[in-house]
Amino acid sequence: MRIELVKRPERSKLFAALSPLIALGLTLIAGAIMFSLLGKDPVEALYYYFIDPLREVWSLHELAVKAAPLILIAVGLSICYLSNNWNIGAEGQFVIGAITGSILPVMFPDFQSWIVLPLMLLMGIAGGAAYGAIPAYLKVRFNTNEILTSLMLVYVAQLFLDWMVRGPWRNPAGMNFPETRTFSPSAVLPEIWSASGRANWGFVFAIVAAIALWFMLSRTLKGFEVLVLGQSPRAGRFAGFSQSKMVFFAFLVSGGLAGLAGISEVSGAIGQLRPTISPGYGFAAIIVAFLGRLNPLGIIAAGLVLALSYLGGEAAQISIGVSDKVVRAFQGMLLFFVLACDTLILYRIRFVGASAAKTVEATQNV
Amino acid sequence: MFEDILITIATAATPLLIAAVGEVVVERSGVLNLGVEGMMVMGAVTGFGVALTTGSPWLGVLAAIIVGALFSLLFGFLTLTLVTNQVATGLALTLLGLGLSGMLGESFVGLPGIKMDYIHIPFLSELPFVGKLLFGQDPLFYVSLLLTAGVAYFLFRTRAGLTLRSIGDNHTSAHALGIKVIAIRYLAVMFGGACAGLAGAYLSLVYTPQWIENMTAGRGWIALALVVFASWRPWRILAGAYLFGAVSIGQLHAQALGIGVPSQLLSSLPYLATVVVLVLISRNRRLTMVNTPASLGRPFVPDR
Numbered sequence: 145m146r147i148e149l150v151k152r153p154e155r156s157k158l159f160a161a162l163s164p165l166i167a168l169g170l171t172l173i174a175g176a177i178m179f180s181l182l183g184k185d186p187v188e189a190l191y192y193y194f195i196d197p198l199r200e201v202w203s204l205h206e207l208a209v210k211a212a213p214l215i216l217i218a219v220g221l222s223i224c225y226l227s228n229n230w231n232i233g234a235e236g237q238f239v240i241g242a243i244t245g246s247i248l249p250v251m252f253p254d255f256q257s258w259i260v261l262p263l264m265l266l267m268g269i270a271g272g273a274a275y276g277a278i279p280a281y282l283k284v285r286f287n288t289n290e291i292l293t294s295l296m297l298v299y300v301a302q303l304f305l306d307w308m309v310r311g312p313w314r315n316p317a318g319m320n321f322p323e324t325r326t327f328s329p330s331a332v333l334p335e336i337w338s339a340s341g342r343a344n345w346g347f348v349f350a351i352v353a354a355i356a357l358w359f360m361l362s363r364t365l366k367g368f369e370v371l372v373l374g375q376s377p378r379a380g381r382f383a384g385f386s387q388s389k390m391v392f393f394a395f396l397v398s399g400g401l402a403g404l405a406g407i408s409e410v411s412g413a414i415g416q417l418r419p420t421i422s423p424g425y426g427f428a429a430i431i432v433a434f435l436g437r438l439n440p441l442g443i444i445a446a447g448l449v450l451a452l453s454y455l456g457g458e459a460a461q462i463s464i465g466v467s468d469k470v471v472r473a474f475q476g477m478l479l480f481f482v483l484a485c486d487t488l489i490l491y492r493i494r495f496v497g498a499s500a501a502k503t504v505e506a507t508q509n510v
Numbered sequence: 511m512f513e514d515i516l517i518t519i520a521t522a523a524t525p526l527l528i529a530a531v532g533e534v535v536v537e538r539s540g541v542l543n544l545g546v547e548g549m550m551v552m553g554a555v556t557g558f559g560v561a562l563t564t565g566s567p568w569l570g571v572l573a574a575i576i577v578g579a580l581f582s583l584l585f586g587f588l589t590l591t592l593v594t595n596q597v598a599t600g601l602a603l604t605l606l607g608l609g610l611s612g613m614l615g616e617s618f619v620g621l622p623g624i625k626m627d628y629i630h631i632p633f634l635s636e637l638p639f640v641g642k643l644l645f646g647q648d649p650l651f652y653v654s655l656l657l658t659a660g661v662a663y664f665l666f667r668t669r670a671g672l673t674l675r676s677i678g679d680n681h682t683s684a685h686a687l688g689i690k691v692i693a694i695r696y697l698a699v700m701f702g703g704a705c706a707g708l709a710g711a712y713l714s715l716v717y718t719p720q721w722i723e724n725m726t727a728g729r730g731w732i733a734l735a736l737v738v739f740a741s742w743r744p745w746r747i748l749a750g751a752y753l754f755g756a757v758s759i760g761q762l763h764a765q766a767l768g769i770g771v772p773s774q775l776l777s778s779l780p781y782l783a784t785v786v787v788l789v790l791i792s793r794n795r796r797l798t799m800v801n802t803p804a805s806l807g808r809p810f811v812p813d814r
Contacts, residue, residue, distance in 0.1 A: 147591050149811055230597055282785070286793040291544065291597065292735045293788060296781040299728050307774035430601060469612040469723075476606025480584065483599050487592040491811075 149491040159488040164435050164442070166488075167481035168449070174477050184464055192463050193456030193474075203455065205341025209413050210454050212346035213238070213405035213422070215447035217429035219354045220398030222438040226361070227374040229394040233279065233294030234402040235426025236301035237272040241403020242410040243305060244271025246324065246417050249331035250313050256330040264331060264407055272403015273396045275301065280395035284388040290395075298426070306419045313417065324417040333412030346408035351444065353401055358440035370394070402426065423454065424472070431479040437486075450475065515759065516643055521717055523755030524654045525550075525709040529733035530740070530747045531654075531661050532705020537737055538665060539698035540678035540805035544600025545585050547730025548607020549703050553578045553710025555611040558623055558721045567626040571650070571711045578707015579700045581607065586699040590692050593809045604730070612723045623719035626650070648716045650708070655748075657705070662744035674698060678803035681810045691810060706730065728781065735784045739791050741801035750787075757783045 175193070176186035197203045217234045224231040245268025248260055278297060282288040306322075315325040333344045361367035373380035373390045380387065410421055432450050436443030457471035487493070529546055536543050553574035561570030585603045588594045628648050629635070635646035665671040677684045677691050685691045713729070714721055732754060740746035761776040792798050 149591075149593060151811065225598075232601060282789055286789045287795055287798070288785075288788050288792045289735075289738060292731060292738070293785050295731050296728070296735075296784045299781040300778045303774040303778040307772045310774075311772060427605060431605065434598060467613060467616050469609070469616055472609030473606065473613045474609070476602060476609040479602040479605060480588065480599075483594040483602055484588055484592055487594060491593070493592075 146496045148494045148496050149487070150494055151491055152489075156489050159485075160437065163485035163488055164437060164446070164482060167435070167478065167485045170481045170485075171474065171478045174481075175474055178470070178473070179466070182466065182470075184466060189460060189464060189466060192460040194452060196459050196463070197452060197455040202341040205343040206455055207448065207451050208336075208343035208347040211447040211451035212344075212350045212412075213409050213425045214429050214432050214450050215350035215444055216346070216353055216405035216408070217398070217402045217426055218432035218436065218443045218447060219350075219357045219440045220401035221429055221433040222436070222440060222443060223357065223361075223370060224394040224398045225374075225433060226438050227370045227390050227394045228377070229280075229283075229391055230291045231276065231279065231294050231395055231398050232291055232430060233276070233296075233298045233426070234398060234429055235422060235424065236294070236298035237275045237399040237402035238406040238409075238422055238426050239298075239301040239305050240275040240406070241268040241272030241400075242406030242417065242421055243308060244268060244274075245403070245407025246313075246327075246410060249327040249411075250324045250417070253325060253328055256328055258330070260330045261333065261411070264411060265404060268403045268407025269400040270403070272406060273400035276395040276399020276402070277392065280392045284391050290391075305417065305421070309417050309419055315416075322419050326416045327411060331411060332415060333408055335412075342413070344408070344412035346405070346412045349404060349408060350447070353404075354440040354444050357397075361440065366393075402429075428454075428475055431475050431482070434479060434482050434486075450478075453478075513639060513643055515763070517647060519752060519755040519759045520643075520647060520651055521755075522758045523751040524648075524651050525712045525717065525729060526733050526736060526754055527654045527748060527751035528650075528657060528712065529706045529709035529730060530736040530751060531658050531744055532702040532709075533733060533737050534740070534742055534744055534747060535661060535665070535674070535705075536698050536702035537806055538678045538742060538803055539674050539695050540681055540803050540808065540810075541589065541695050541699055542596045542600065542807040543582065543585055543589075543603070543699060543702055544597060544734065545582070545603025545607065545730075546702075546706050546733050547726055547728070548604035549578045549581050549706035550607075550710040550713070550730045550733075551611045551724065551726045552581050552607045553707030554714040554725055555615040555618070555710075555721060556707070557711030558618055558714035558719075559615070561624040561715055562618065562621065565624065567624050567715050570624070570715055571626075571708065574707040574711035575704045576707070578710065579704040582699050582703025582706070583696075585703075586696050590695050590699070590810075593811055596807050596809075608724060615721045615723065618721035619723070621721070623714060623721065625719040626715050650712050650716060653708075658744050658748050665744065675803070678805055681805045681808070685810075685812055691812065706733075709733070732780065732784050735788055738798075739787050741791070741797060742803065743801070753787075754780060754783065 176190060179186040179189040221234060245264045247267060248264055279290040279294040282293050283290040309324055310322045313324045315323055333346060335342060335344050369385045372383060373385055373387060377387055410417060414421060428450050432443055432446045436446035453471055453474055457468045460466040461468045529550055533546055556577040557570040557574035560573040561567045585599055588599045589596045626648050628646055631645045635641050673689055674694060677694055681691050713725055736747050736750045739750045758780045761779045765773045765776050
């Protein structure tokens with residue numbers, strides 16, 4: 145038996161909407177099989193992963209805390225991927241944004257005013273965007289592959305953070321722990337509704353960013369430029385769009401949003417810098433971007449799904465003793481299924497048996 | 511002392527060389543598999559686990575090769591049969607490999623591993639200066655050199671190699687000539703996976719005989735950069751891999767000497783070197799244009 149692809153006359157709207165759901169369904173089935181192999185009751189495991197975290201209000205707040213950085217980073221990445229710029233270094237831009245955003249609360253802890261927080265956020269955005277500009281500049285100026293350079297810079301950023309919190313920025317009163325001083329109250333991102341849980345304004349930023357970029361992509365000339373240059377650089381050139389400017393635009397937007405995610409996470413959820421400030425948000429956001437079909441509104445939903453998998457991982461570890469390492473395997477599988485299901489949008493899949501294939505060939509030869 | 515440094519450089523360079531030489535075959539066939547890091551880390555965990563349970567490092571190596579090839583089939587099925595985006599699918603393979611290996615290897619963390627024995631040939635291995643370097647290294651070091659020579663010969667001196675390169679340069683014409691584009695690409699992808707698996711096993715059985723989560727630490731990506739650096743030519747990969755081996759061993763020695771530079775900065779040198787080298791090589795547009803397989807990363811759906 146053989147699998148053949150038959151090109152559809154036009155993109156299937158039905159499968160464009162269904163493919164992420166099919167992919168989620170397949171991931172759940174594969175997950176159930178995996179849990180059975182690990183010797184756990186699959187129904188119980190999936191319950192703890194995907195239902196249990198949704199049952200309490202404080203837990204929904206945690207969901208928002210985890211979804212905020214994922215959505216912020218992923219909507220930026222959608223601009224990159226739609227315009228054919230492969231930024232996979234969002235994790236590094238996240239880390240650098242967290243560091244530049246923390247300059248004020250770490251170096252000038254006595255400077256306390258309402259203006260501290262807006263300045264921190266702006267500096268975080270600037271840091272992330274500047275770090276994203278490096279692969280963009282190298283791509284435009286030297287034709288260097290942005291996939292490899294942006295990824296290499298992730299390792300550099302993580303090592304730089306490690307040095308900062310163990311070296312120059314170590315808390316003088318912290319008994320030699322590798323962490324900075326804790327941020328003063330005026331440098332902490334406030335909670336949205338602190339009576340019921342921990343969710344902070346980072347989630348609001350994420351929703352606003354997603355809606356703004358959705359508007360840009362679907363309603364403005366800039367959005368059209370992104371899509372044209374992504375699908376056909378030649379047509380874009382004829383339309384007078386600049387490929388190089390688009391590279392910078394995509395990297396600056398995604399780097400800036402990753403930086404904002406970084407400083408929001410540090411200021412809102414952690415409250416200080418530590419050697420590790422992200423459980424791989426920058427990479428998980430790649431999955432979020434594709435699960436959301438590179439549509440900023442879809443990405444909001446996709447970000448909540450991935451955030452749920454992080455929470456579920458913690459819940460399952462506590463309740464049924466499944467290692468939290470399972471989460472990343474889960475997320476990887478999800479991306480595989482998403483990409484596979486996206487084929488259905490452009491192609492019809494035909495299973496051709498050996499004898500049938502011969503008949504087809506025979507009729508074609510006549 | 512000097513000889514020992516050269517040998518450690520070879521140990522650091524060998525996994526990069528093996529993985530990159532595998533990937534060059536994949537890319538020469540026109541497929542860009544960015545999942546090297548994921549296949550490598552799967553090879554590392556398999557090699558470690560099988561060697562530990564059976565007590566034989568060679569069985570570990572064999573299992574790593576098989577798992578690497580099978581794992582790459584996932585990528586092959588998606589990109590070749592379902593014609594998904596190769597960049598995204600390669601990334602997916604890396605993320606899945608890192609996740610799965612972390613899960614599978616959890617019980618191995620902290621266990622002492624099994625180290626592959628170094629070769630010892632009486633008399634020859636005891637020669638001054640060159641003895642250990644030429645005749646006293648681990649067996650996979652020699653495998654890596656043979657592999658490089660074999661791939662160089664295959665790609666540029668055999669008819670099959672020419673066929674493979676023709677697919678990479680123009681899959682439509684190759685298909686029109688009756689060449690089985692997809693079947694050959696499947697084989698190329700599996701070869702790349704097998705090599706990445708072997709490179710991973712080298713890390714967990716020779717370089718540092720233990721299992722640490724994410725122990726590949728970006729080496730799969732550096733191998734991908736090496737392929738670009740070498741402009742898709744196997745012998746140049748050898749030069750590049752040893753250059754990187756020298757950088758990473760050099761920074762380790764600098765850390766040990768305690769010169770006044772933060773260790774984190776020294777640790778980031780191999781990554782920074784990768785960026786610098788990529789810039790230097792790609793600014794020469796003609797060189798990269800001429801050597802890049804023209805169909806690299808492009809989707810192919812045979813017309814019927």
